[in-house]
Structures are given as C-alpha cells and as structure tokens.
Amino acid sequence: MHASAQQAPSETDSTPAPGAxxxxxxxxxxxxxxxxxxxxxxxxxxxxxxxxxxxxxxxxxxxxxxxxxxxxxxxxxxxxxxxxxxxxxxxxxxxxxxxxxxxxxxxxxxxxxxxxxxxxxxxxxxxxxxxxxxxxxxxxxxxxxxxxxxxxxxxxxxxxxxxxxxxxxxxxxxxxxxxxxxxxxxxxxxxxxxxxxxxxxxxxxxxxxxxxxxxxxxxxxxxxxxxxxxxxxxxxxxxxxxxxxxxxxFLGLSNLIPAELSADGVQSSVRPERVRLLTADTAASAGTVSLLGTVSETVYTGPTTRFLVDTESGVRVIAERANDHHPSAESAFGRGDRVRVEWTTDHASQIG
Structure with missing residues (x-):
C-alpha cells in the first residue's frame, strides 16, 4: 500500500516537494x-x-x-x-x-x-x-x-x-x-x-x-x-x-456481513453504531438489510450498551445504542428478547 506524500507544485517549480x-x-x-x-x-x-x-x-x-x-x-x-x-x-x-x-x-x-x-x-x-x-x-x-x-x-x-x-x-x-x-x-x-x-x-x-x-x-x-x-x-x-x-x-468492533446477506452481493462491514435494534414485530424498512434474531448477550459500557444478536440467518450481529435514556431506566431490550436488526445499505462498506 502506498500513500503519496507529494504536495501541489508551486507556480515557479513543477517538482513536487519530497516527503518527510x-x-x-x-x-x-x-x-x-x-x-x-x-x-x-x-x-x-x-x-x-x-x-x-x-x-x-x-x-x-x-x-x-x-x-x-x-x-x-x-x-x-x-x-x-x-x-x-x-x-x-x-x-x-x-x-x-x-x-x-x-x-x-x-x-x-x-x-x-x-x-x-x-x-x-x-x-x-x-x-x-x-x-x-x-x-x-x-x-x-x-x-x-x-x-x-x-x-x-x-x-x-x-x-x-x-x-x-x-x-x-x-x-x-x-x-x-x-x-x-x-x-x-x-x-x-x-x-x-x-x-x-x-x-x-x-x-x-x-x-x-x-x-x-x-x-x-x-x-x-x-x-x-x-x-x-x-x-x-x-x-x-x-x-x-x-x-x-x-x-x-482490528480497528474497533465491526460486523462482517457475508456476500449472500449484503445488498450488493459482496462481503461488507457494518459498524455496530450503524445497526438499529427494533422489536421483532416492526416491519422491515425500505432500503435496508433487515434480519430477525434473538439477543444472546448485553454489554453495558457506560456511554453505550452493546447487544449481541444471533440472527435466524446464522450470523451474529452486534448493535450498539447510546445510553441517552434516563439513568434509572432499564434498557428496552434484554437477553432472550426477539428483535429485528437492520442497517441502511449505504452504511455498509465493501470489503476487498
């Protein structure tokens, strides 16, 4: 992988400045x-x-x-x-x-x-x-x-x-x-x-x-x-x-979505904060990848709560929600709950 360090040439010198x-x-x-x-x-x-x-x-x-x-x-x-x-x-x-x-x-x-x-x-x-x-x-x-x-x-x-x-x-x-x-x-x-x-x-x-x-x-x-x-x-x-x-x-948490579940037919990456967590009876939204599953684990981190969802498609998906509700309130979802996870197709990045 090569990242160019060249700068725009000046009006008097067309030779790019060398990298540090x-x-x-x-x-x-x-x-x-x-x-x-x-x-x-x-x-x-x-x-x-x-x-x-x-x-x-x-x-x-x-x-x-x-x-x-x-x-x-x-x-x-x-x-x-x-x-x-x-x-x-x-x-x-x-x-x-x-x-x-x-x-x-x-x-x-x-x-x-x-x-x-x-x-x-x-x-x-x-x-x-x-x-x-x-x-x-x-x-x-x-x-x-x-x-x-x-x-x-x-x-x-x-x-x-x-x-x-x-x-x-x-x-x-x-x-x-x-x-x-x-x-x-x-x-x-x-x-x-x-x-x-x-x-x-x-x-x-x-x-x-x-x-x-x-x-x-x-x-x-x-x-x-x-x-x-x-x-x-x-x-x-x-x-x-x-x-x-x-x-x-390596760079933070990421959901690796196999090609068969991606909107464009190639493997993609979706960050947990881009994944919406909904009740199972919520209808799938247009322009999304939407999967049904069960919450297998919750992880409280302070600012956020992570939800590990085992989907019916066999893929585990991590969703992350900001803890912006009242401090004394419990999360809307817990272990064993049936849920829907979805993300908009343009929030997924192609891999490779």
Missing part, C-alpha cells in the same frame, strides 16, 4: 523470518502519522529502520529527499522517544532536556535559553530544578518529549510513549501530544497497538499486519471504509 520520510520497497528479515516485506510508505512534512498494528506486525521494526537502529535488508529510506539508508543513526535528522523515557535519574529536568545540546557543544547560556523554551512548550517550566523521580509519569513523558524536540529533528519517532500510563492520564496526554505537535510543526511518526489512540492522534493511520501495510488513510477513512477484513476487525 519515504520508504521504497523496504524489507527486513531476521534469518528465515520476514519482519517487513516490500513496504512503500510516504509521510508528509508536518504530518502526524500513526503506525498501528498488533504485536509482531512490523511497525516497531519500521520505526527502528527509519531511526537507523536496524539495517534495511532491501529497499531505501529517504528523509526530505535525501537517501539515508546507509547513514548511521547519529547522522540522521530524527530523534526517538521511547516508552521508558530513558531520563538520567541524577540530572535535573533542565539538565536532562539540555543534554543533547551539551553534547553538541552549545554554550551554557544558549542551552539555558533553549531549555527554557522547550520546557515552556511542554508546559513544565516550573519543574526545571527537580529530579525525574519527583515527577509523575505524565510529566516524565513530556520531559522526554522536550528533550527530543530541543534538537529540532526533521522527524520525531515515538515508540508507544504512552504505554506505561494509566487510562485517564493516557487520554489526557493524547490531547497534549497532538497540541504540541501542531505547535512545533515537526513530523511525528507514532507507533501504537491502541486503535482509539491512533484515531485520536493521527492525521493518517497506517494499519500494519504481518509485515505489510494493509491500508493508509485518515482516521475516518480507515474506520468507516476498511479496505480489508483485517482492518475492519
């Missing part, structure tokens, strides 16, 4: 095992791209090849049009933020953030100025003199981000940096991370196995499976119009 990162036919093997196979992927300048997939799908290996930590078996990697396939990590204009933050425990926060500048020989006065700006960007100016163990997990994550950004890389690589945070803090940091990326304007490539996280953060999502990219698109495109059965099943 371009991978052409990139493969990586470890002995007899192929971790990444013939991958083509372009990342646009200033874009937030998430590489999403299960463990072992190849996304972290791709990140490490972009960083230079892993050698490419075949293919090429370009940064802003420059071939860096054989360039060592320290000579690439990229930086990486890891899940464990890797902060120096005996350095103050200011010393941690300014470490890269110190190694680069930047003067003490200039380092202090740039560290102040970097801490302001992540909204942690007040903790400059503290040690890492005195900060919360979310604060340490932001310090690791500031340390990476202060060197002004062309591309920032993030390897599941929110994975160690609890759910509430993780959701807060997702918003913070997206806001920071917009402010600094640097290309972010983010690795995650969390579908909701990828949808929340990304300009585009590349969905990985078995060393290949199955689909690249905006969050809405990959969710609403999955290109393959894997994407439909």
């Amino acid at each position: 990162v371009s991978l052409a036919g990139v493969s990586k093997t470890f002995g007899d095992f192929t971790a990444v196979e013939a991958l083509d992927l372009d990342v646009k300048p200033g874009e937030f791209l998430s590489m999403l997939g299960p463990s072992g799908s190849g996304k972290t290996t791709v990140l490490r090849m972009i960083a230079g930590f892993e050698n490419v078996t075949s293919g090429s990697i370009h940064l802003s049009g420059v071939d860096v396939t054989q360039v060592p990590p320290h000579a690439r204009q990229v930086n990486t933020v890891f899940q464990d933050y890797a902060l120096f425990p005996h350095f103050t926060i200011a010393e941690n953030v300014g470490y890269g500048l110190r190694v680069a020989g930047v003067s003490r006065a200039e380092r202090a100025t740039q560290v102040g700006v970097a801490l302001e960007q992540v909204r942690l100016s007040a903790v400059a003199d503290r040690l890492p163990h005195q900060l919360s997990g979310g604060q340490r994550q932001r310090i690791a981000l500031a340390r990476a950004l202060i060197l002004r890389p062309q591309v920032l690589l993030l390897d599941e940096p929110l994975g160690a945070l609890d759910k509430q803090l993780r959701e807060e940091m997702q918003i913070e991370l997206k806001q920071i990326q917009r402010e600094v304007g640097i290309t972010f490539i983010f690795v995650t196995h969390d579908q909701e996280e990828a949808l929340t953060l990304s300009d585009r999502v590349a969905v990985f499976n078995n060393g290949r990219v199955e689909q690249v698109g905006t969050a809405r495109e990959v969710y609403e119009f999955p290109a393959t059965e894997f994407v439909a099943k």
Whole structure:
C-alpha cells in the first residue's frame, strides 16, 4: 500500500516537494523470518502519522529502520529527499522517544532536556535559553530544578518529549510513549501530544497497538499486519471504509456481513453504531438489510450498551445504542428478547 506524500507544485517549480520520510520497497528479515516485506510508505512534512498494528506486525521494526537502529535488508529510506539508508543513526535528522523515557535519574529536568545540546557543544547560556523554551512548550517550566523521580509519569513523558524536540529533528519517532500510563492520564496526554505537535510543526511518526489512540492522534493511520501495510488513510477513512477484513476487525468492533446477506452481493462491514435494534414485530424498512434474531448477550459500557444478536440467518450481529435514556431506566431490550436488526445499505462498506 502506498500513500503519496507529494504536495501541489508551486507556480515557479513543477517538482513536487519530497516527503518527510519515504520508504521504497523496504524489507527486513531476521534469518528465515520476514519482519517487513516490500513496504512503500510516504509521510508528509508536518504530518502526524500513526503506525498501528498488533504485536509482531512490523511497525516497531519500521520505526527502528527509519531511526537507523536496524539495517534495511532491501529497499531505501529517504528523509526530505535525501537517501539515508546507509547513514548511521547519529547522522540522521530524527530523534526517538521511547516508552521508558530513558531520563538520567541524577540530572535535573533542565539538565536532562539540555543534554543533547551539551553534547553538541552549545554554550551554557544558549542551552539555558533553549531549555527554557522547550520546557515552556511542554508546559513544565516550573519543574526545571527537580529530579525525574519527583515527577509523575505524565510529566516524565513530556520531559522526554522536550528533550527530543530541543534538537529540532526533521522527524520525531515515538515508540508507544504512552504505554506505561494509566487510562485517564493516557487520554489526557493524547490531547497534549497532538497540541504540541501542531505547535512545533515537526513530523511525528507514532507507533501504537491502541486503535482509539491512533484515531485520536493521527492525521493518517497506517494499519500494519504481518509485515505489510494493509491500508493508509485518515482516521475516518480507515474506520468507516476498511479496505480489508483485517482492518475492519482490528480497528474497533465491526460486523462482517457475508456476500449472500449484503445488498450488493459482496462481503461488507457494518459498524455496530450503524445497526438499529427494533422489536421483532416492526416491519422491515425500505432500503435496508433487515434480519430477525434473538439477543444472546448485553454489554453495558457506560456511554453505550452493546447487544449481541444471533440472527435466524446464522450470523451474529452486534448493535450498539447510546445510553441517552434516563439513568434509572432499564434498557428496552434484554437477553432472550426477539428483535429485528437492520442497517441502511449505504452504511455498509465493501470489503476487498
């Protein structure tokens, strides 16, 4: 799968600007095992791209090849049009933020953030100025003199981000940096991370196995499976119009409807929130696929309730309804109830 990173040409130059990162036919093997196979992927300048997939799908290996930590078996990697396939990590204009933050425990926060500048020989006065700006960007100016163990997990994550950004890389690589945070803090940091990326304007490539996280953060999502990219698109495109059965099943809940039950005669995907749940004696609506069945299970999630319906056609269909009724009221449907499930034909996306 190849997603173009070309921009519209200017009036004076018909040559498209190069992508921030371009991978052409990139493969990586470890002995007899192929971790990444013939991958083509372009990342646009200033874009937030998430590489999403299960463990072992190849996304972290791709990140490490972009960083230079892993050698490419075949293919090429370009940064802003420059071939860096054989360039060592320290000579690439990229930086990486890891899940464990890797902060120096005996350095103050200011010393941690300014470490890269110190190694680069930047003067003490200039380092202090740039560290102040970097801490302001992540909204942690007040903790400059503290040690890492005195900060919360979310604060340490932001310090690791500031340390990476202060060197002004062309591309920032993030390897599941929110994975160690609890759910509430993780959701807060997702918003913070997206806001920071917009402010600094640097290309972010983010690795995650969390579908909701990828949808929340990304300009585009590349969905990985078995060393290949199955689909690249905006969050809405990959969710609403999955290109393959894997994407439909991995990216949130989805009902896979066999060809014989689909209006257009091909396998399709219908998201549970698109499925209407009606009493069994309700007449089928025009322009819908409508099936009778029995509620086999209900799942209360807080904002919604999911209903698992075993239809007479032999297909289990999940319907999801918003809990917008009075809090003290019970759901209109329960286990064992005979119901009708239906969805409009244009709410189903063809698979394959």
